Amino acid sequence: MTTSGRDAIFETLLESAKRLSFDPRDPLVCQPDSDGDEFHGMTPEWSPLFGTATWDSMAESERVRLTRSEVAQFLGVGIWLEVGLQVALLRASHSADPARSDVKFLFNECADENLHSLMFVNVIDSIGSHFYRRDRSLDFFGWLFRTIAWDEVAYGIVLAGEEIFDVMQRDWMASEDVAAPIRRACYIHVIEESRHMAYARQKIRTRLIKISRVRRFISTLVIAIGTHLVAKSLINRRMYEDLGLDWKVVGPEIAANEHHRIMFRRAAEPFIEFLSREGLLNFGARWIYRKSNLL
Ligand SMILES: [Fe+2]
Ligand SMILES: [Fe+2]
Known part of the structure; x- marks a missing residue:
């Protein structure tokens, strides 16, 4: 594809952002949860505990509390990724021509991501949940990612997070079991992230042209390790312990x-x-993706 062909894609994405973007600070877009406590935080089938002995032993109100905590954990990871990707991608574009169409789209993407993070914080507060501290090892890998991730690796790990959340959130936004603020936030996120995913895919494709075999080999493995850590970070023992569940029981249940x-x-x-x-x-x-239950 020619340079102007690539630019046309970024211009199209910018046009689409102009036509269809949301401001979650608008009270009409994000309203407080007025439904009461009977709605789940995520579609129950997405709970890592769904179908286990612990799940089966729970009353419906306990399951609602569980999925509300789990959605806080998942969206907390989402915010962690949204902030990290901005550091990594802006660092790589700091000296680039700001009038380039791909850089302009990156500015738009960062604006989206900040509003998404703000939206997730407000939504979690509105359903009475809170965020949980991550393992220190994940904080270290987050630091590595935002400090050294190079083009295709940065966009690859960003895309992993965006694609995985996209599939889950399409279910959550359509599920009548799920609390209204979560459904609305998912709807906004799915729409705006579809542009981010198109952008990341294009950036990766462009970067892979004429890449050496050694670099492709290394980048392939680093993207897999990064994706493994994203998947691993969704399960947080502190969250389950905060609900009074015994990690020695629920940890193996989730694993099996x-x-x-x-x-x-x-x-x-x-x-x-x-x-x-x-x-x-x-x-x-492939071995790493299998270990992470992603393949
Ligand atoms: Fe986002
Ligand atoms: Fe994104």
Whole structure:
């Protein structure tokens, strides 16, 4: 594809952002939860505990409390990714010509991401949940990502997070079991992230042209490790312990939960298909994705 052809894609994405973007600070867009306490935080089938003995032993009100905490954990990871990707992508574009159409789209994307993070914080507050502290090891990997991730690796890990959340949030926004503020936030996020995903895919494709085999091999593995950490960070023992659940029981239950594995594989399917098309899946990467229940 020619340079002007690539630019046309970024201009189209900018035009689309002009036509259809949301401001979650607008009270008409984000209203408080007026439904009461009977609605879930996420579609119950997406709970990593769904179908386990612990899940089966819970009353419906306990399950609602669980999924509301789990959505806080998942969206907390979303915010962590949204902030990290901005640091990584802006760092790489700091000296670039700001009038370039891909850089202009990046500015638009960062504006979206900040409003998404703000929206998620407000939504979690409105359903009476709160965020949970991450493991220190994940904070270290977050630092590594935002400090050294290079082009295709940064966009690859960003895309992994965006694709996985896209599949889950399409379910949550359509689910009548889910609290209204979460459904509205998911609707906004799905629409705006579809542009981000198109942008990341295009940036990766462009970067892969004429890449050396050694660099492709290394980038393939680093994207897989980064994606593994994103998937791992969604399960936080502190969240389960905060609800009074014994991690020694629920940890192994989640690890052995075939339903949970199927859901995670479903969430990762579009991302894995993209990697396969672009030649970013090798033996080692496949092994890592299998270990993460993403393949
Ligand atoms: Fe976002
Ligand atoms: Fe995004």
